[in-house]
């Protein structure tokens with residue numbers, strides 16, 4: 001009982017330390033009523049504390065025995081906006097859901113508030129239903145890491161990583177927990193139909209962006225800074241070289257290929273972008289496809305690289321609860337339309353022996369299909 005009281009007190013404190021989003025109910029909807037008083041919150045939280053804490057962390061290793069035929073992913077999910085996409089995501093029956101960052105918009109250095117914000121999502125009924133039948137992996141971007149456009153200098157990065165690990169139910173003895181940064185990989189399936197999912201951490205080790213003093217763009221290229229840090233670079237090279245998979249999915253919270261816009265992207269570190277493309281071309285992992293998020297729109301970019309025996313795609317899907325303003329943006333690599341509607345991404349994977357055919361789909365409410373591109377590797 002004492003333990004239960006302690007839990008209740010902890011959860012109450014977490015909920016009370018929520019910053020500007022204290023007017024969110026458990027479904028993630030904005031409350032129309034005035035904010036609850038401290039005593040109302042305390043009573044409510046105490047009632048729900050057992051459930052909340054039970055839901056908060058249920059460590060479970062990812063089961064990699066079966067290669068999913070449907071993988072869904074998404075990014076940019078504000079808990080003060082209606083959480084209306086989860087039923088649609090679940091209707092696609094994904095075997096794996098990949099978070100590409102901005103899972104929540106916590107924007108705080110208070111780790112109790114960050115954890116409480118994750119808990120709001122984790123206890124959201126429709127997300128819970130998806131979570132119960134679909135394995136979930138992923139990484140933060142900036143707003144869930146803790147600060148807009150943040151990098152290696154964000155002071156709470158260790159705590160932020162821990163909150164992400166707890167949210168994802170990463171077991172306490174997992175090597176991912178033991179190292180700095182949240183990068184991770186999984187190889188699903190058997191024989192010649194394996195899928196490797198490689199997830200990069202582009203916050204923990206990234207150098208600072210250089211603001212554009214002319215204000216024409218938000219940032220100008222940083223010619224010397226690093227996107228990933230040398231340890232993660234070495235890890236990535238090893239992961240690509242050792243890959244036994246016939247389909248490799250490289251997950252990057254920010255866009256790799258699209259380079260004409262002035263927001264966050266690998267192109268803000270042009271030498272790092274070149275290094276990544278060079279590494280992929282040199283190692284030639286079988287059939288590599290990039291997934292990205294962050295941009296509050298969906299698009300598919302395609303690049304033909306000399307020496308790489310397949311076209312390199314970067315499929316961007318963002319956001320689940322909100323979208324950008326403005327419906328046009330130059331992207332010389334774009335195939336199809338730029339979609340400025342709330343969306344999530346779906347990969348449908350079919351195999352003919354060792355050759356995968358992947359259909360990339362951007363979908364939205366009502367499971368509406370906005371974009372579709374099929375690549376037969």
Ligand SMILES: [Fe+2]
Nearest residue numbers: 102141142294
């Ligand atoms: Fe972001």
